[in-house]
Amino acid sequence: MKNTEAQLRLPLPGMESQGRGATGSYKTGDARRNRLEPHDRAFHDWYRFVLAFPAHLVRQYLDSFCVRDDQIVLDPFCGTGTTLVECKLRGVRAIGLEANPFAHFASSVKTNWSVDPSLLRSRAADIAQCTLDELHKQGIDDVSPGGAVSPADLRGLDPDAEKLLLGRSISPLPLHKTLVLLEHLKSHSREPYYGHAVLALASALVFKISNLHFGPEVGVGKPKDDVEVVASWLAEIEKIARDLNLTYGKSYPHCDVRLADARALDAVLEPSSVDAVITSPPYPNEKDYTRTTRLESVILGFVKNKADLRSLKKTLVRSNTRGIYTDDDDDTWLREHPEVNRIADEIEARRKHLGKTSGFERMYSRVTRLYFGGMARHLSALRSVLRPGAQLAYVVGDQASYLRVMIRTGTLLADIAQALGYEIVRTDLFRTRFSTSSKQHLREEVLVMRYKQ
Numbered sequence: 304m305k306n307t308e309a310q311l312r313l314p315l316p317g318m319e320s321q322g323r324g325a326t327g328s329y330k331t332g333d334a335r336r337n338r339l340e341p342h343d344r345a346f347h348d349w350y351r352f353v354l355a356f357p358a359h360l361v362r363q364y365l366d367s368f369c370v371r372d373d374q375i376v377l378d379p380f381c382g383t384g385t386t387l388v389e390c391k392l393r394g395v396r397a398i399g400l401e402a403n404p405f406a407h408f409a410s411s412v413k414t415n416w417s418v419d420p421s422l423l424r425s426r427a428a429d430i431a432q433c434t435l436d437e438l439h440k441q442g443i444d445d446v447s448p449g450g451a452v453s454p455a456d457l458r459g460l461d462p463d464a465e466k467l468l469l470g471r472s473i474s475p476l477p478l479h480k481t482l483v484l485l486e487h488l489k490s491h492s493r494e495p496y497y498g499h500a501v502l503a504l505a506s507a508l509v510f511k512i513s514n515l516h517f518g519p520e521v522g523v524g525k526p527k528d529d530v531e532v533v534a535s536w537l538a539e540i541e542k543i544a545r546d547l548n549l550t551y552g553k554s555y556p557h558c559d560v561r562l563a564d565a566r567a568l569d570a571v572l573e574p575s576s577v578d579a580v581i582t583s584p585p586y587p588n589e590k591d592y593t594r595t596t597r598l599e600s601v602i603l604g605f606v607k608n609k610a611d612l613r614s615l616k617k618t619l620v621r622s623n624t625r626g627i628y629t630d631d632d633d634d635t636w637l638r639e640h641p642e643v644n645r646i647a648d649e650i651e652a653r654r655k656h657l658g659k660t661s662g663f664e665r666m667y668s669r670v671t672r673l674y675f676g677g678m679a680r681h682l683s684a685l686r687s688v689l690r691p692g693a694q695l696a697y698v699v700g701d702q703a704s705y706l707r708v709m710i711r712t713g714t715l716l717a718d719i720a721q722a723l724g725y726e727i728v729r730t731d732l733f734r735t736r737f738s739t740s741s742k743q744h745l746r747e748e749v750l751v752m753r754y755k756q
Contacts, residue, residue, distance in 0.1 A: 345546045346388045346416075349499075349539075350409045350506045352595060353517040355382055356583045356698050360733065361389040364581050364696040364749070370395055372556070374578035377688070379565040379681065384410035386581045387558045391416075396556040398572065400563045402618040403593065405600040407562045409505070412498040414558035420544035420551055423496040427540040430491065430500070431533045434484045445480055448529035458482045463608040464601050471523050472598050473513045480532040481512060481602060503539035505599040511535040513598055521594050564618040566633070566677055569684040577688050583698035584681070585622035587674040587710055589663075592619070593626075620681065621673035624666040633676035636683070640675070642718065646710055647671045653706045667705040679719045686724065689754040695725070700747040703738060713748040726753040 343358040370376060372394045378386035381399030383406055390397035391414055399414075401407040438445050443452055457479040459465065473481075485504065491497050509515060512532055516524040563571045565584070585592055593600075593615060600606040606615060616626040621633060637643050651668040659665075699712045717727045731749040738745050 345549060346392075346413055347385060349413050349543050349546070350383055350502050351385075352383050352406075353521075355385055358385055358389055360698065360749070361386050361581055364579075364751075365389065365393060365395070367751075368579050368694040368696075370579050372396075375576060376579045376581060377572070377577040378582045379568055379580065379685065380582045380584045381410050381560065382406050382583070384413045384558075384560070387414050387560065391555050391558050394556060397558050398577070399558065399560045400565050400568055400571070401560065402562065402564050403596060403600075403615060404562060405505070405596045405603070405605040407560060408498070408605065409502055410558075411560045412502045414560065415498065416547060416550040416555060418496050418499055418547060418551075420547035423499055423540060423547070424544050426491060426494065426496055427500060427503075427537060430484070430487050431537055433487045434480075434533055437483055437487070438480060443476075443480065445531055445533050448476075448531055452476055452479075460601065461607070464606075467601050467606065467609065467612060468598060469515075469521070469523055469594070471526060472515055473508075473602075474526050474528050476529050477512045477527060477532055478602075481508060484532060484536060485603070499543050500540065501603060503543055504536050505603060507532070507535040507539045508599050508602060511538075515598060520590070521597075566620065566680045567684060568681070569687045572688040574687050575690050578690055578693055580685070580689075580693065580695040580697075582696070584678065585620055585674075586700045586702050586712055587622050587671055588702045588704040589623050589625075591623050591625040620677040621670055624663040624670050627666050627670055627673065631673055633674075633680055634669070634672035636676040636679040637672065637719070640719070642715060643672060643675045646708060646715075650705045650708045653708060657706065659706065664706075671705065671710065675715055675719065678716060679723070682716075682720050682723050682725070686754065686756070689756075691754065691756050693754040694728075695750075695752040695754070697750040697752070698733060698747070699750055700736075701745040703743050703745065707743070709743070711746075713746070713750050717750055717752075720750075720752055724755060726755050727751075728753055 340357075340359065347358055365376070370390075370393070374395065376386065376390050376395055376397045377400075378397065379400045381387055381401045384399060387397045387399045387410055399410050401410055435445055441452075441456065457475050459475070459478065460468075481504070488497070488500055488504065491500065512527070512530055512535055514523050514526050516522055561571055593612065597606075606612050617628060619626055621627055621631060647668040650671060654664055654667060697716065699716060701712055702710045713730055717730070721727055728751040731751060733747045733749055735744050735746055737743075
């Protein structure tokens with residue numbers, strides 16, 4: 304194998320393996336299973352979805368599948384690049400597909416280890432000083448924040464962009480200082496370190512500068528009227544530079560990250576090119592995954608208005624009612640599937656019984672059909688890019704978001720995949736979690752499959 308930091312990590316405890324339909328619970332502390340462990344922070348911690356699946360789970364299946372460095376691993380729902388980073392550390396070539404433009408950007412940067420960390424540090428220091436100088440001229444002290452500033456003097460977002468944000472997700476003064484820093488940063492847009500500097504700002508923006516909190520849903524916490532913006536950004540720069548010191552000048556395989564709809568991946572990938580798939584698609588629930596990255600997407604210019612947001616949502620598997628459109632037709636892929644239709648009908652019957660009449664509640668049964676139809680469309684397109692005998696691991700979770708009607712996501716996807724020619728090898732229980740909304744314990748599983756052609 305090539306150079307890899309992964310070889311220095313602690314081994315992962317075994318997971319419970321189960322055949323289809325088996326029951327049981329994970330024997331170790333389930334609450335810790337999704338945590339990013341300290342020895343996994345390098346590269347992953349540059350920017351990470353709160354709902355991302357953990358690095359150790361990827362390593363589990365790289366080992367289980369005996370993936371070699373002459374093979375290709377695909378993550379068709381790559382998010383912020385957990386699978387891609389782990390493959391790169393192992394010296395394995397990986398391809399990621401992601402429809403969210405900011406998440407695609409984050410994955411691309413997190414797998415680019417060619418930047419000189421000394422150059423990143425020195426140029427960031429220059430940008431920081433220019434920003435502080437401009438703020439000082441405006442009467443703003445970012446080193447010791449808290450002084451009075453006239454709201455009329457502060458920069459803001461374009462009104463169309465501002466409408467996309469959660470209310471009060473960032474206070475006026477921190478936003479102003481962020482926009483001043485971003486303006487200075489953009490003058491370096493053609494430099495090799497630019498993407499890393501922007502990603503550092505995204506991470507600082509979400510976790511230090513903004514008023515957002517995650518639990519795990521994104522929400523707005525206590526307002527921060529003022530906060531150190533430049534220092535917060537430089538701390539993220541240092542984190543990235545420190546990790547780049549581990550790999551700079553060494554040889555690692557290229558990771559190819561493509562902005563694409565996972566339901567049409569056969570249009571962007573070579574036929575019979577993929578040896579393994581390790582991924583975690585969205586689950587059928589009421590989580591609007593675009594909200595998780597909304598603040599940074601808007602402020603950094605990846606999404607500028609409602610039309611941009613709509614275009615983004617139309618490229619996603621329909622997993623929540625905030626991303627449903629009148630011309631959606633993924634449900635036609637599973638028009639005759641008895642269990643999906645039974646669940647959708649049960650949801651609709653329960654809605655009527657409870658007298659739920661909101662527009663979103665009326666769409667619960669439809670989004671259920673669209674989700675599984677979209678996943679069938681994805682698995683169908685995937686077949687053409689897999690090599691015979693390709694192994695697959697899909698991290699999926701049970702859901703009961705729709706009026707507490709249980710959706711056994713893994714079981715249903717296994718049925719769909721089997722009908723498309725996949726062999727269901729086993730289901731591994733990853734963890735269980737308690738849903739406060741449905742008052743039920745839900746299983747999170749890894750569906751392990753093989754393509755048999």
